[in-house]
Amino acid sequence: MSKLEELKLELKNLGREYAKIKTLDPAERKAFGEKLNAKKQGLLAEIKALEDAAFSEDLPALDFSAPFGENAPKFTYKKGTKHPLTTELSIVGEIYRNMGFNVIEARQLDDEFHMFESLNFPEGHPARDGYDTFRTEEGFIPPAHTSTMQYRALTRFRGNLEEKGQIAVVVPGRVFRNEDVDATHEHTFYQCEGVFVSRSANMGQLLSVLKTFFETYYGQKLNIKTQPGYFPFTEPSLEFQIEKPAALGGKGDGWLEMCGCGMVHPNVLKTAGIDPEVYKGFAWGGGIDRLVMLKYGINDVRYFESGKLDFLKEF
Numbered sequence: 001m002s003k004l005e006e007l008k009l010e011l012k013n014l015g016r017e018y019a020k021i022k023t024l025d026p027a028e029r030k031a032f033g034e035k036l037n038a039k040k041q042g043l044l045a046e047i048k049a050l051e052d053a054a055f056s057e058d059l060p061a062l063d064f065s066a067p068f069g070e071n072a073p074k075f076t077y078k079k080g081t082k083h084p085l086t087t088e089l090s091i092v093g094e095i096y097r098n099m100g101f102n103v104i105e106a107r108q109l110d111d112e113f114h115m116f117e118s119l120n121f122p123e124g125h126p127a128r129d130g131y132d133t134f135r136t137e138e139g140f141i142p143p144a145h146t147s148t149m150q151y152r153a154l155t156r157f158r159g160n161l162e163e164k165g166q167i168a169v170v171v172p173g174r175v176f177r178n179e180d181v182d183a184t185h186e187h188t189f190y191q192c193e194g195v196f197v198s199r200s201a202n203m204g205q206l207l208s209v210l211k212t213f214f215e216t217y218y219g220q221k222l223n224i225k226t227q228p229g230y231f232p233f234t235e236p237s238l239e240f241q242i243e244k245p246a247a248l249g250g251k252g253d254g255w256l257e258m259c260g261c262g263m264v265h266p267n268v269l270k271t272a273g274i275d276p277e278v279y280k281g282f283a284w285g286g287g288i289d290r291l292v293m294l295k296y297g298i299n300d301v302r303y304f305e306s307g308k309l310d311f312l313k314e315f
């Protein structure tokens with residue numbers, strides 16, 4: 001352990017000492033607290049001095065003949081790591097790519113048409129209120145789900161219908177909802193959308209795509225079930241669930257809803273210039289944060305957006 005790491009550890013341990021204050025006699029608390037504070041200030045100063053030294057290190061004389069990078073200072077601090085969601089999103093994309101899907105990225109600012117009209121939510125439709133959408137002063141919408149990308153995916157890959165007989169796209173992206181935040185709800189989170197269109201697309205294919213995806217992601221066989229759902233952009237609509245496996249902390253009784261899905265509504269195909277008399281589609285969309293929480297046993301979704309280094313360093 002370097003001197004710097006030792007000092008940081010000492011600081012962390014000191015943090016625990018503060019909890020003892022409560023257990024002390026009121027008369028002793030002040031002196032004890034002052035002693036801890038003095039110790040803490042001393043440690044912080046030592047840490048800062050060491051960290052500053054790493055940055056202001058005297059550079060060696062610049063050698064013009066050296067290969068690129070040789071004149072760079074030799075810093076001693078550690079590089080950061082990728083955010084767990086960044087890592088997991090690329091794993092998710094990779095699994096779908098291996099299954100034959102195109103992967104395109106979602107937007108972080110969208111509009112009324114992509115959020116609602118193109119998805120068969122007519123104006124004034126009550127289901128519009130279910131999405132707790134934010135709006136900018138100009139009327140733009142930070143997307144409340146990745147389904148806003150369906151119209152773009154369908155029109156961008158429409159040509160594939162003639163060439164290959166199908167459209168197969170998934171769209172991971174960041175989404176935003178104006179809702180109260182707690183251990184299972186965030187205003188900012190991630191989803192992954194998928195849409196498939198062909199002359200013979202059907203529910204059996206939808207379920208096999210989802211089962212394959214979740215089993216590959218968790219590296220094990222899973223029991224699945226569906227129940228009826230409602231989304232204006234699919235008919236019929238389903239909620240897709242997996243049974244929480246023992247390896248992921250399940251006791252054989254819990255079902256977890258992993259995504260919404262269904263057969264693409266004919267109006268959605270029509271709006272995207274695809275003839276629903278000829279082509280059928282299925283689509284699905286679900287949260288990535290929840291997927292990752294289950295994989296790693298993370299019990300509070302707020303950690304992801306918190307910037308807490310203790311949490312991030314575990315990955």
Ligand code: DAH
Binds near residue numbers: 146233234262283285
């Ligand atoms: N966008 C829905 C949501 O966030 C989930 C969803 C349901 C996506 C059905 C789909 C779908 O593509 O077909 O609640």
